[in-house]
Every structure is written in C-alpha cells, then in structure tokens.
Amino acid sequence: MKHINAEVITIGDEILYGQITDTNSQWISAELDKIGVKTIRKTSIGDDKKEILDILTEAQKRADILIFTGGLGPTKDDITKKTIAEFFNDTLEINQDALENVRELFESRGFELTEINRQQAAIPTKATYLNNAVGTAPGMWFDENGKIIISMPGVPFEMKYLMENEVLPRLRKHFKTPFIIHKIIRTIGIGESFLASKIESWEDALPPHIKLAYLPSLGQVKLRLTGFGDDKEKLKAEIEAEAEKVYPTLGQNLFSKDNEELELVLADLLLKENATLATAESCTGGYLAHTITANPGSSAYYLGSVISYSNEAKMNLLGVKKETLDAHGAVSEETVIQMAEGAKKALNSTYALATSGIAGPGGGTEEKPVGTIWLACAGPDKTVTKKILSTKTRLVNIQYGSKSALGLLRKMILKEI
Amino acid sequence: MKHINAEVITIGDEILYGQITDTNSQWISAELDKIGVKTIRKTSIGDDKKEILDILTEAQKRADILIFTGGLGPTKDDITKKTIAEFFNDTLEINQDALENVRELFESRGFELTEINRQQAAIPTKATYLNNAVGTAPGMWFDENGKIIISMPGVPFEMKYLMENEVLPRLRKHFKTPFIIHKIIRTIGIGESFLASKIESWEDALPPHIKLAYLPSLGQVKLRLTGFGDDKEKLKAEIEAEAEKVYPTLGQNLFSKDNEELELVLADLLLKENATLATAESCTGGYLAHTITANPGSSAYYLGSVISYSNEAKMNLLGVKKETLDAHGAVSEETVIQMAEGAKKALNSTYALATSGIAGPGGGTEEKPVGTIWLACAGPDKTVTKKILSTKTRLVNIQYGSKSALGLLRKMILKEI
Structure with a gap:
C-alpha cells in the first residue's frame, strides 16, 4: 500500500514576520488526512520569486502533491501565479470562466471591473481553472510530470471553499488511496x-x-x-x-455519536419538543448567542437574547431586582436566577439560559476570583443553577462559560436535573 | 548590509496530521524580527530521523540560524536530540547543570527521579546547555561551521522561557544585526x-x-x-x-496609524466623549456584542444588546412596529432604524447600532439575496443607515456585518455622516 504524500506550502511575508498565525496548513493537512493523503512537510516562505522557484523544485522531489496557498491578490507584492507560470515555461492568459466569476462578483457588489481586477482572471495556460465562487482570486490545478500542483488564495474562507468544492474531490478521483x-x-x-x-x-x-x-x-x-x-x-x-x-x-x-456540536444536538432536542430558547448574558457578552446563531436554521427555536452588561440593563430589560444586585452583586446565584427567569418571560420562551461571571483580567476578588461564573437554566417547571471556576484568561472564560451553559440546558431537557 | 537569516523548524507528527496548530513558529519569528533577524523559511516535519537529518543539511545552506522546537520529550517517539548528535558525529553525555535542574523540578513536585528523566539531562558534548527553569527538557545551542543551531522543547511556555532568557540575549550578542x-x-x-x-x-x-x-x-x-x-x-x-x-x-x-483593532479605536473615541454604546442584533446574532465585549474594560462604555431573532423580540424589547415588519419585512431600512432607536432608548445609551440581514444559507429571495444586510446607527441627533451585500457564507456575513456596523459608528462619531 503506497502512501500518497503532500507538501503544504504557505506563501506570505506576513507569515514569516510572525504577524499572522498560519492556520491554513493545519486545516489543509487535517482534510488531506481524511482522504488518506499524508502531509510529510509544511513550509512557509515569503512573497519572493527565488524562494517560490526553489520550493517548486525541492518539494517535487519529496511529495506527490504540492498545495500552495497565498500570494494571489491583485497587487504587486503577490507573485505566486506568474512565478509558477515561469517555472513551467508558461504564459498567463485570461481564462473565460475565471473572468465570468470576477465579473459576477463585481456586478453583484455594484462595483466597476477595473483592469487590475480583470487580470485576476489570467492564469497559466497549463493550469486547470478551479472555480472560486467566494472571491476574485482563481484556484489552479497543474498535472505535470506525474505531480499535482495546486495553488489557492490565502484568505481562509476562499481556500476552504476551493478545497471542499474543487481540490478534495479531484484528489480523491486522481489518486486511488486506501x-x-x-x-x-x-x-x-x-x-x-x-x-x-x-x-x-x-x-x-x-x-x-x-x-x-x-x-x-x-x-x-x-x-x-x-x-x-x-x-x-x-x-x-x-x-x-x-x-x-x-x-x-x-x-x-x-x-x-456523530461528532455533532452541542448546539446542534440541542437544536434537535428543542425542535423535537417544539420548545424555544432565550438567553441572558452578562460575562459571556454575546458569545453564547453567537454559538447558537452561527448555525443555519437557528431562528426556528432561538428567540433572542438580552446582553445585560450594565446593571441598568439587568433591571430594566430582565427585571432583576435592585435589592438582589445590592445584596449579592451581579455575579451571584440570586442574580443569575432572576436573569434566566426574566429572559424567559421577556422573550416568552420555553427555556432560558443566563450567565454572569468575572471574565477578567480585572474585577476579581478573593471571594469571587477571575473565572468565577454563575449559570442558570429556567425551564417550564423550575430553574437550576451551576457555578463553575474557569481560568484567568478572558476569552477562555467566555467560551467555557457559554459551552457550560449549553451543557446545563441539555441536562434539563433530558430531565437529568 | 548583510541580513542575518533564520529558519524556524517545528518537529512533531501532530503538526503534520493537522491535529494542532503550530503557534510556536509565529511567536519565534515575531521575536526574531524585533532583533533584526529575518525568518526566511518555516518548516514543519515529523518525528522522523531522515527528515531531521535532511533539514539540518538543507537549512544550513539557506540560513545563519536554525531554530528547532519539539521532539525533546522523554518518550521513544522524541528523537530530535540524538539525531542532532548523530548529525555532528557527537555523543550524548549527562550535563551537570541540566541534571541539577531536572532534580530540582522533581523534588519541588515531590516526585522521584527515574532513569528516564535523568536521561533528559543528557545532551551532545558540542552543545552549550540552555537552562530551562520551567521544564525538564534542556535547551541546546550549537556554534558549528559558522552556523548557530538551537534546539528547544515544543511546549509553548517552555520554549518562550528559553527564547526570552537564553536564546534572544545570546543571538543579540553573537550577531550585530541591522x-x-x-x-x-x-x-x-x-x-x-x-x-x-x-x-x-x-x-x-x-x-x-x-x-x-x-x-x-x-x-x-x-x-x-x-x-x-x-x-x-x-x-x-x-x-x-x-x-x-x-x-x-x-x-x-x-x-x-498604529495597527489598532477597530473595536479599540472606537473604545477610545467613546471614552473620550464620555459616550456609551448599545446594540440590537438580528442577523449578526450576538457576534457584534462579542466583538466588543471580548476586550477587557469594555463595560466602561458598552451597556448591552438586545438580540432580537424573533419578530416578537423586535416588537416587545425594541419597540419595532408591527406595521413596519408587515409592510417592509425584518430585513429593511425601516426595521433596522427602529431597532437602533429602540436599543438606544431601552438601554439609555448615547449611540446604538443595529443589524438585520439574511445570513444564509436559506432565506434569500431575488429582491433580498443571502448576504443582504441592513445596518443602522442611532446617535444623539440622528439615525443613519447603510446597506451592504456580503457573501453567500453565513459566518462571513455575520463577521462582515459586525465589522461594517462598527465602521458606521466610527463615521458617525467622527461626524463624517
């Protein structure tokens, strides 16, 4: 059983300068792994002609597939396309499908097509055009001397579109992998x-x-x-x-059993019992709502949220009592219960989740250190709470608080609490 | 003016499988950049003897400095140290400083020092030992044939400790860089x-x-x-x-002029005029609020949000009129104006931003295709709107809608609209 090997090459001075983290190569190699293609090396180089020519020569000695991302923008510093053309003794020509794609994108946004954008549709004549429906830079596929060379833009969502719709299906077809x-x-x-x-x-x-x-x-x-x-x-x-x-x-x-996100499992549970959900967020600041609404179709069960960063918002929009805030503070079991019950009432939902905590880095005390988060879930018959102690890192606390709130809702729907 | 060039090499099968994102190389190259050392290439390879020997040969032809991370653990799959020794025809010997460090770490944790851990203190005789005070794997520095070769563990906080306390000061001293x-x-x-x-x-x-x-x-x-x-x-x-x-x-x-995020520029503008902000989100579903609240200190100017996914929430919490929704729909200039003004009133803020659009993938029509987003900004004297046409991808629409709303707020604060 022969392994099919790939080398993933990301191009961009901003990667070498350490100004951005290259996440493309991780995503690409994970996807290649799923179709049985082994990544044997990852390389990052600058927007530099000699570097690109060198890596084309070197990597072809090591790998069956070369996957490039980056350096396909319309500006002068992006030279991947013409350098690959030079490597194959090839010239650039306007590709009609690519031009049609660029034209459509510009028309749909109401912009005029400039010459610089028209040139984005020029690709080496030896390349097969890979349609990038979400951007103006074309994808390219070369099948030369028994090696597959692929070039895609570095913008992550454009690269992912091309991988999913063009590159992976073609690789699966081209190689017969175990x-x-x-x-x-x-x-x-x-x-x-x-x-x-x-x-x-x-x-x-x-x-x-x-x-x-x-x-x-x-x-x-x-x-x-x-x-x-x-x-x-x-x-x-x-x-x-x-x-x-x-x-x-x-x-x-x-x-x-099938690698679904917790949000999607909850969506099924809510839809099955014709139930709806509302949220009231303090420390998670909108991230809990975003986690839910990032999923298509969420409007069928999700009604909305009140993000009550200020105490006034907690009182006016959620009906949290002033005496409760005065006596126990915003980060307390008493407050988070009133937030959940207030959101359930204000948004007229079956269930409501609430979060209130110290996200940090400031605001912690000995009694309530950074990472202290109170969660509540109000349901048809009762309201349950949970206190978690997360980390010292703001973003982790926001994410962990949101996921834990969803976990609490799951337990209530399944009548485990 | 001669540049000092570095190649950063990360070792680990988990990087090649795409199971983790390599963040070490980004951090290292950003630090090298600050002392005038240019990273000319980044390479990730597996825990594989031939790969390590190959890259040692190749990279020395390209760069003045080779910086390795990873493959220094006590288990069998970590082979960096013995492979570098083999490359230099060298042998491993227990280094007394390294042994003292390992012994101290084990004692402080109350563990017994096993032979496998004692072997962590063995380094090639040609290496200068770099003290890793926060872990058991040693750092190593080789100065051979005019090249500097550095090996550090892959655990990010150990690597950072070694870079800051050992590697960067030595590099600054060794090279006089532009x-x-x-x-x-x-x-x-x-x-x-x-x-x-x-x-x-x-x-x-x-x-x-x-x-x-x-x-x-x-x-x-x-x-x-x-x-x-x-x-x-x-x-x-x-x-x-x-x-x-x-x-x-x-x-x-x-x-x-100084590479700040838009949220932070807005924070300064709002704080300067003692103003506060509220939001009302439909299609962005909490992401706009999250973008703002992800920043420490945002509670000083951000009061909260109403995420009105349902029409009832738009009416009950924001005061959007039923007739407006019936006549123009939720995704309309009329609705988004009432959302912004409703949020400003409900949360008693100086400014309020509102978003309503078709995030997709479903819900698009010929008149209002997926990606259509209406934005409104309500201020002290007036309310302004903007319509954008984003992409077909839900998450991009959510992010682009949020960023564009912040752009609209900036224009209003600066009295450009």
Missing part, C-alpha cells in the same frame, strides 16, 4: 483521565487496525476512532460495531 | 485594488529600503511598511515621514 475512516464520539462533563480509566478495557480490546485518540476541549472530550482498510463498507461496519460496545459505559456523558 | 522596523496603517471601507490605484504614485516613490504590503480582511485593508537600516532612530523617522505623506490621500478610510 480508506481511512474516522468516527468521533463526543462526551461532556467527564475529564480525560476519568474517561480513560472508565473505558480502559474496551480500549485494550480494540482490533489493531482501529486506533483511539482522546481530544479534550472546553469541558468536552471527543473520542476519535480511526480505522484503516481496503474495504470501505466493511471497515465502516467494524468501527460502528466497536463504538456500539462503548455507548452503555459512557451513559449520560455521551451527547453525540 | 534593524528591521514595521509600521502598520489600517484602512476601512475601500477595497484593495481601489486603494492600490489611489496610492500608486506614493507607493512607486517609496525609497528602496522601505517596502509596502497590502493585507486585506473583512472590509479592512492594512498597509504594512517595512524598513531596513543600520540607524534605528533614523529609519523610524523615515518610515513615519513616508506614512505622513499618504495619510491625506487615505482620508476618512484611515482609522489607525
């Missing part, structure tokens, strides 16, 4: 080491061609099963059979 | 290609030792000026002088 199948099971409310000892005997009994990995983040632990084999359907069935064996042990901590 | 200075100017509301043609004559007249780059994202374009020279103060003054020349041309599109 099958690698991943299955991810998600758990919540149990730490990595406790989980590991709980399922130890199951893990030890896994067949050698099925591997297990633990991926923890923000109160969740994902279990990733990875199987290798030549018969796709058989492999899939084997992985499913192994997974089935562990579900009873996971119990209430299991929330998705 | 200075590299960056200055980033931020613009909003003008596309990359329009901006480029607007400032073309200025760009063409830049002296050869000052370079310009365009860095676009979500409605903003950053202009990065990079200068090279021996006299730091003179170079700084030259870059400032060049920047001064372009400010008038940039006009209202310029929002930061």
Whole structure:
C-alpha cells in the first residue's frame, strides 16, 4: 500500500514576520488526512520569486502533491501565479470562466471591473481553472510530470471553499488511496483521565487496525476512532460495531455519536419538543448567542437574547431586582436566577439560559476570583443553577462559560436535573 | 548590509496530521524580527530521523540560524536530540547543570527521579546547555561551521522561557544585526485594488529600503511598511515621514496609524466623549456584542444588546412596529432604524447600532439575496443607515456585518455622516 504524500506550502511575508498565525496548513493537512493523503512537510516562505522557484523544485522531489496557498491578490507584492507560470515555461492568459466569476462578483457588489481586477482572471495556460465562487482570486490545478500542483488564495474562507468544492474531490478521483475512516464520539462533563480509566478495557480490546485518540476541549472530550482498510463498507461496519460496545459505559456523558456540536444536538432536542430558547448574558457578552446563531436554521427555536452588561440593563430589560444586585452583586446565584427567569418571560420562551461571571483580567476578588461564573437554566417547571471556576484568561472564560451553559440546558431537557 | 537569516523548524507528527496548530513558529519569528533577524523559511516535519537529518543539511545552506522546537520529550517517539548528535558525529553525555535542574523540578513536585528523566539531562558534548527553569527538557545551542543551531522543547511556555532568557540575549550578542522596523496603517471601507490605484504614485516613490504590503480582511485593508537600516532612530523617522505623506490621500478610510483593532479605536473615541454604546442584533446574532465585549474594560462604555431573532423580540424589547415588519419585512431600512432607536432608548445609551440581514444559507429571495444586510446607527441627533451585500457564507456575513456596523459608528462619531 503506497502512501500518497503532500507538501503544504504557505506563501506570505506576513507569515514569516510572525504577524499572522498560519492556520491554513493545519486545516489543509487535517482534510488531506481524511482522504488518506499524508502531509510529510509544511513550509512557509515569503512573497519572493527565488524562494517560490526553489520550493517548486525541492518539494517535487519529496511529495506527490504540492498545495500552495497565498500570494494571489491583485497587487504587486503577490507573485505566486506568474512565478509558477515561469517555472513551467508558461504564459498567463485570461481564462473565460475565471473572468465570468470576477465579473459576477463585481456586478453583484455594484462595483466597476477595473483592469487590475480583470487580470485576476489570467492564469497559466497549463493550469486547470478551479472555480472560486467566494472571491476574485482563481484556484489552479497543474498535472505535470506525474505531480499535482495546486495553488489557492490565502484568505481562509476562499481556500476552504476551493478545497471542499474543487481540490478534495479531484484528489480523491486522481489518486486511488486506501480508506481511512474516522468516527468521533463526543462526551461532556467527564475529564480525560476519568474517561480513560472508565473505558480502559474496551480500549485494550480494540482490533489493531482501529486506533483511539482522546481530544479534550472546553469541558468536552471527543473520542476519535480511526480505522484503516481496503474495504470501505466493511471497515465502516467494524468501527460502528466497536463504538456500539462503548455507548452503555459512557451513559449520560455521551451527547453525540456523530461528532455533532452541542448546539446542534440541542437544536434537535428543542425542535423535537417544539420548545424555544432565550438567553441572558452578562460575562459571556454575546458569545453564547453567537454559538447558537452561527448555525443555519437557528431562528426556528432561538428567540433572542438580552446582553445585560450594565446593571441598568439587568433591571430594566430582565427585571432583576435592585435589592438582589445590592445584596449579592451581579455575579451571584440570586442574580443569575432572576436573569434566566426574566429572559424567559421577556422573550416568552420555553427555556432560558443566563450567565454572569468575572471574565477578567480585572474585577476579581478573593471571594469571587477571575473565572468565577454563575449559570442558570429556567425551564417550564423550575430553574437550576451551576457555578463553575474557569481560568484567568478572558476569552477562555467566555467560551467555557457559554459551552457550560449549553451543557446545563441539555441536562434539563433530558430531565437529568 | 548583510541580513542575518533564520529558519524556524517545528518537529512533531501532530503538526503534520493537522491535529494542532503550530503557534510556536509565529511567536519565534515575531521575536526574531524585533532583533533584526529575518525568518526566511518555516518548516514543519515529523518525528522522523531522515527528515531531521535532511533539514539540518538543507537549512544550513539557506540560513545563519536554525531554530528547532519539539521532539525533546522523554518518550521513544522524541528523537530530535540524538539525531542532532548523530548529525555532528557527537555523543550524548549527562550535563551537570541540566541534571541539577531536572532534580530540582522533581523534588519541588515531590516526585522521584527515574532513569528516564535523568536521561533528559543528557545532551551532545558540542552543545552549550540552555537552562530551562520551567521544564525538564534542556535547551541546546550549537556554534558549528559558522552556523548557530538551537534546539528547544515544543511546549509553548517552555520554549518562550528559553527564547526570552537564553536564546534572544545570546543571538543579540553573537550577531550585530541591522534593524528591521514595521509600521502598520489600517484602512476601512475601500477595497484593495481601489486603494492600490489611489496610492500608486506614493507607493512607486517609496525609497528602496522601505517596502509596502497590502493585507486585506473583512472590509479592512492594512498597509504594512517595512524598513531596513543600520540607524534605528533614523529609519523610524523615515518610515513615519513616508506614512505622513499618504495619510491625506487615505482620508476618512484611515482609522489607525498604529495597527489598532477597530473595536479599540472606537473604545477610545467613546471614552473620550464620555459616550456609551448599545446594540440590537438580528442577523449578526450576538457576534457584534462579542466583538466588543471580548476586550477587557469594555463595560466602561458598552451597556448591552438586545438580540432580537424573533419578530416578537423586535416588537416587545425594541419597540419595532408591527406595521413596519408587515409592510417592509425584518430585513429593511425601516426595521433596522427602529431597532437602533429602540436599543438606544431601552438601554439609555448615547449611540446604538443595529443589524438585520439574511445570513444564509436559506432565506434569500431575488429582491433580498443571502448576504443582504441592513445596518443602522442611532446617535444623539440622528439615525443613519447603510446597506451592504456580503457573501453567500453565513459566518462571513455575520463577521462582515459586525465589522461594517462598527465602521458606521466610527463615521458617525467622527461626524463624517
């Protein structure tokens, strides 16, 4: 079984200067891994002709596939396209499909098409054009001397569009790779080491061609099963059979057998019982709402939120009592209960979640250190609360607070609390 | 003027599989940049002997300094140290300072020192030991054949400790480097290609030792000026002088001469006039609020938000009229005006921003396609609106809508509209 190897090359002075973190190469190699292509090296170079020519020569000696991102903008410092053309003794010509795409994008935004933008549709004649429906820089695919060379823009959402719609399907077709199948099971409310000892005997009994990995983040632990084999359907069935064996042990901590985000699992639960959700956020400051509304279709069950950063907003929009704030402070069980019940009433929802905490870096006290977060969930019959102690980092507290609030809602809907 | 060049090499299978994002190389190159060392390439390779030997040979041809991170753990898969020793025909010997450090760390944690941990203190005899006070893996410094080769552990806080306390001071002492200075100017509301043609004559007249780059994202374009020279103060003054020349041309599109985020520029503007801000979000669903509240200290000027996903929330919490929703729909100039004015009133703020649009992927019509977003800003004297047409991608629309709303607020505060 021969491995198909790839080298991922990101181009941009801003990467070398350390002004941005290259996240493209991580995403790309994770996607390649899913179709059985192994990334053997990642390289970042500057917007520099000699560097680009050198890496084209070097990387072709190492890898079957070269994937470039970056350096495709309309300005003078972006030279990837013409340098690749030079490498292949090729010239740039306007590609009609690419031109049509650029024209459409400009028309839809009501801008005039300038010559500099027209030139974005010029690609080497040896390249196959890859349609970038979300931007003006074209994707390119070269099949030369037995090597596949791909060039995409560095803007992450344009690169992802091209990978998903053009590059990955073409690679799957071009190479016949062995099958690698991943299955991810998600758990919540149990730490990595406790989980590991709980399922130890199951893990030890896994067949050698099925591997297990633990991926923890923000109160969740994902279990990733990875199987290798030549018969796709058989492999899939084997992985499913192994997974089935562990579900009873996971119990209430299991929330998705299919790597779904907690927000989506909750969406199903809410829709199933025709219920709606509202939120009232203090320390999470809109992130909880964003986590929910980032999902298409969320307006079917999500009614809205009151982000009550000020005490006035807590009183006027949510009906939190002044005496409660005076006696217990904004970060307290009493306040967060009134916030949740106030949001449920104001937005007329079935359930309402509320958060109030010290996100930091300032504002902590000995009694309520940075990272202290109170959560409440108001439901049809009762309101439940939870206090968590997160970290000292503002953004982590915002994210962990939001995820934990969703975890509380799940427990209430499932009548576990 | 000779540049000192570095290549940053991160080692680890987990990087190649795309399981973690390599943030070390970004941090390292940003620090090198500050002392005038230019990173010419970044490479990530696996925990693989041949790969490590190859890159040692290759990178020494390109760079004056090789900086390795990763592969220094006590387990079998970490082979960096012995492979570097093999490369230099060297052997590993226990270093007494390193052993003392490991012993101290284990004692302070109350653990017994095992043989496997004792071996962590073994380093090649040609290496200078770099003291890692925060972990058990040693740092190493080689000065061979005119090249500096540095090896550090991959754990970010250990690497940072070694860089700050050992590597950077030694590099500054070893090389007498020229200075590299960056200055980033931020613009909003003008596309990359329009901006480029607007400032073309200025760009063409830049002296050869000052370079310009365009860095676009979500409605903003950053202009990065990079200068090279021996006299730091003179170079700084030259870059400032060049920047001064372009400010008038940039006009209202310029929002930061010093690479600040728009949220922070707005925070300054609001605090300066003792003003407060509220928001009312429909399509951006909490992301606008999150963008603001992600910043420490935002509670000084930000009062809160009403996220009115449902029409009921728009009516009950923001006072949007039923007739307006019936006649014009939720995504309309009329509705977004009432949302902004309603939020200003409900939260008693100086300014209020509102968003309403079709985030997608569903819900688009011919008249109002996915990506249509109405924005309004209500201020002390008036309310202004703006319609934007974003993309077909939900998350981009959410982010672009939020950034554009902040841009609208800036214009109002500056009395440009």
